[in-house]
C-alpha cells in the first residue's frame with residue numbers, strides 16, 4: 001500500500017485535484033450514475049450511447065445471461081450496474097461508483113468504435129485508463145483528493161492475480177496504474193489516445 005500512497009501523492013502534486021478544498025458531501029448513487037452517464041455521453045457527442053440497466057439484483061436476467069456483476073453486454077449494447085457493486089463501491093465512496101460506471105461505459109465504446117484489445121487483461125486495463133480520462137474530462141465534475149483515493153483504493157481492491165485465467169482483469173498494481181494514467185492525462189491533451197494499448 002506504500003506504493004499506492006506514493007502514486008496518489010504524485011497524482012495530487014500533478015495538479016489532478018483542487019487542493020485546499022473542504023471535504024465534500026458524498027453524492028447519492030443515483031446522482032453519480034446520472035452525472036457520469038450524462039457526462040460521458042457528452043464527451044462522445046451523444047453517439048452510440050449504451051443503454052443503462054441500473055441496480056441489478058444478483059442473478060437477474062440480462063442480455064448476456066444471469067447478472068453476476070457489473071458488465072457491458074455487446075449483444076444488446078447495454079451497461080449493467082449490479083446492486084452488490086454499488087454497495088461495495090460505497091465502502092470507498094461515491095467516486096468509486098463513478099469509476100465502475102465509467103469503466104463499463106468504456107467497454108461499450110471499445111465495442112462501438114472497434115478498438116477492443118485482443119486479450120481480456122488488455123481490454124480491462126484500457127477500460128480502466130479510459131475511465132480515468134472520462135472522469136477527468138466530464139464538464140462540471142471535479143475530483144478532489146479524497147475522490148482520487150476512493151478510485152485508487154477501489155481499483156487496487158478489484159485487481160486480481162489470476163494471470164492464467166481468461167477472466168484476468170489485471171493485478172491490483174496494474175489496475176491502479178492504468179486508471180492513474182487516465183486521470184493524469186490532460187482533458188485537452190491526448191485524451192482517449194493516452195490509453196492506446198496493443
Ligand SMILES: [Zn+2]
Nearest residue numbers: 103107124127
Ligand atoms: Zn471490465
